[in-house]
Amino acid sequence: MSKPGLPPLAAFSDRQQTLMRRLLAAPEPLTADSLASRLGLSRNAVDQHLKNLERDGYVERQTLPSTGGRPSHGWRLTADGIHLFPKHYAMFSDLLINMIKDQSGGEVLGRYMESLGASLADQLRERVQGRSEAARIDALVELMKEVGYEADSQPEPGAELPLIDAHNCIYHHLASRHEEVCRMDLALMEGLSGRQVEHVECMVRGGTVCRFRLGRRLTDSDESS
Known part of the structure; x- marks a missing residue:
């Protein structure tokens, strides 16, 4: 890879x-x-x-x-x-995730994933600060593309905000074995959008895309918890 x-x-x-x-x-x-x-x-x-x-x-x-x-x-x-030369990141990640899960359980692993996503959002937040909500969503889609997602946004009938679709899963191997991995992306998207994110469809679990719905605004206490 x-x-x-x-x-x-x-x-x-x-x-x-x-x-x-x-x-x-x-x-x-x-x-x-x-x-x-x-x-x-x-x-x-x-x-x-x-x-x-x-x-x-x-x-x-x-x-x-x-x-x-x-x-x-x-x-x-x-x-x-x-x-450019292939590397076995997936194998290393799988070994590390297995070790954490075996020693501490799935919920602890999930919290680690959320912490990673929140930390990455902190590093990238300047890319969305000061923008309108529509521009923040566009920037979020562009950031997803930069890390390898084939992502886009599309209107959802009757909804204020668009859905965000990813047509590929860059962690497919890991996510198929450890569903907790998806919590990293959710935390990243919440940190950058400032809204709760619902994972309404998942390719690993039979969906045709990974689809995310932006929900209510997060309060300061939500973002710090």
Whole structure:
């Protein structure tokens, strides 16, 4: 699983993937000449690949220690370049959640999830502060998209506020095993919208979307509890 917002490694050409794998495995930055030799490519071809990857933020230059001659530079992956490679976040998260649930029970796990959602809302609150309610809901949908949800809002007949739909579940594996995980998203949405959020439909539990309804305004005591 790549970092949210980044393309999968398979989106790159075979040569770019091979080049990035070489950089990932190298303990020190590699020069373009070294990469050309290792990959069996011309220096011009390697320079072009590096130029494109540097433009998009996946590789960067680093000045190499001087050997008395003309200063030279090598190439290494940036943090975003490293994040392109698959990672087993889901496995780690599953192990951690299982441990908490086994030791402390589902209700404690649920409270942990709510605390995580509330903490994330605190970090993101400046993105919605000072906005009208409609603009806050739009900003909430955009934030959901940024972390990987295919989200949108749509009017609900007879209701003051729109429904928010997520057409995918970014925690599907975890949520299918631990329903408490959903409480994190609910706490995040409540913290940013300032309203109680009802999870009226859930993909993990047979729904076609994850659908959220915004309810009554939260009081200060609600938000701090």
